[in-house]
Amino acid sequence: MWGVIRSWRSCARLLARAGGGHGQVVAGVGEAGVGKSRLLYECTRSHHLHGWLLLASHAVSYGKATAYLPVIDLLKSYFQIVPQDDARRRREQVTGKLLTLDRALEPMLPALLALLEVPVEDPQWQAFDPPQRRRRTLEAIKHLLLRESQVQPLCLVCEDLHWIDTETQALLDSLVESLPTARLLLLVNYRPEYQHGWGSKTYYTQLRLDPLPPASADELLQALLGHDPSLAPLTPLLIARTQGNPFFLEESVHTLVETGVLRGARGAYRLAQPLESLQVPATVLAVLAARIDRLPAEEKRLLQTAAVIGTEVPGRCYRPLPMRPRRPCTAAWHTCKPPSFSTKPICFRSVRTPSSTP
Incomplete structure (x- = not known):
């Protein structure tokens, strides 16, 4: 808790910078049980996030073989897709929100629909080979998030990066490269064995959480x-x-x-x-x-x-x-509920935080 409080104060300062158009990556790093999830929880409760869009997901230990698994959960929250929605409803949700955001994003629609398991009849998409589809999917997600951050500040939360799949890793790497001019805060946590290439970025901050003295x-x-x-x-x-x-x-x-x-x-x-x-x-x-x-x-x-x-x-x-x-x-x-067997203090949802009241 004490390490979390100190790290949270740093997180609040970086959040303010991201809201001003200087995107940031903030990583809580530590072994299991030291408070990484608690740190993200406290950051996302900050009054500095009023008026932000909060989107979050987490990786799971069995998810490395499933491409974009955490991203799919994040997009379902963004497009307000629930499990009982059929393909027609999912198509309506994605198409309506995407075109309302920016009609220039329409070429990205087939990739997003396919990722959300909606049948795509677009001939051009059908003609793409797997590497082309992979590239189009990555670009579609990235452009969607960056465009949304132009409308309102965006906070992306991804927990347990030590379990992410290679496609999600590629998306994060690409997104991080575009952060310096975006109103976007990327909040992540992971265990020390996880490796990435962001350490040299001036807008990357690692908050190390250690066991209590x-x-x-x-x-x-x-x-x-x-x-x-x-x-x-x-x-x-x-x-x-x-x-x-x-x-x-x-x-x-x-x-x-x-x-x-x-x-x-x-x-x-x-x-x-x-x-x-x-x-x-x-x-x-x-x-x-x-x-x-x-x-x-x-x-x-x-x-x-x-x-x-x-x-x-x-x-x-x-x-x-x-x-x-x-x-x-x-x-x-x-x-079986907390404090019994739920080890995470939060279950994130897509949240549009109010801009006026705390």
């Missing part, structure tokens, strides 16, 4: 646990085991509460079992796996089904699942 980790634990004297030996043990990773710290506390090691309420816990019997899982995955194992059978089944569907599960997908009588599926889902 011992003093800050101790402060976080005091906020979570409280100041009961029985907690004194627990705090250094948790800091050492989690190595200051904020998410790992919070999940470890949740585990200790669920297993009865801690009793009380947030900020007012006490140690209810001898420290010698305490077992803290060695990794974040081990913590989450142990917590899932402790779920009742119905909640565990629901969580497994949701994991198959994806990282975002619309209500219509889980409500039809058969559950025990008098135990609605929504009640079971409530058990």
